[in-house]
Amino acid sequence: MPLVSLSQITSPLVLQAHDYWQGKRRDGLLPSRANIDPAEIPRLLPNVLLSEISLSPFEVRYRLMGTEAAAMNNLDLTGKTLHFGIPTTRWQHYWAKAYLQSATEKEPVFGIDSYEYRDRGYLRFEWCLLPLASDGRSVDRFFEIEAYPQNAQAREGLQSNCQATAAGVEKTLL
Secondary structure, three states: OOOEEHHOOOOOOHHHHHHHHHHEEEOOOOOOOHHOOHOOOOOOHHHEEEEEEEOOOOEEEEEEEOOHHHHHHOOOOOOOOOOOOOOOOOHHHHHHHHHHHHHHHHOOOOEHHHHHHHHHHEEEEEEEEEOOOOOOOOEEEEEEEEEOOOOOOOOOOOHHHHHHHHHHHHHHHO
């Protein structure tokens, strides 16, 4: 589960999200949340996540999780923090590292992963964190996207200890 470079990304959704974010940069400054217009990216919305970050103390809180991302994760993270629902320390450190790297370097971070932490190792997906800054310089939010294989089905390979969580998400999504 290493972080990867943009050149290793093949997902049209991730590439489109990156191009959209890049197009919102002005004079070397990062775009802000206000620059992200959902009406301009309807195809991406089901896979988009929006989050806030605080560096001291470190915390990532999800403000929005698209319907496809929630279904594929068997979990809607809207209103929850980064480590909610991530049962292994290895994955917690991985995601914390990705957010911290993007926030401190003020650059996108990309990854190609699988759902090992949800007993779904067969499901490989690509993602990116795109930093946002209200003042153009200090990262305070992220525009994110997760892209899944076309034939992937939500709730496949669900672990038995996640059944209650999946039932709760299903009620939320209906």
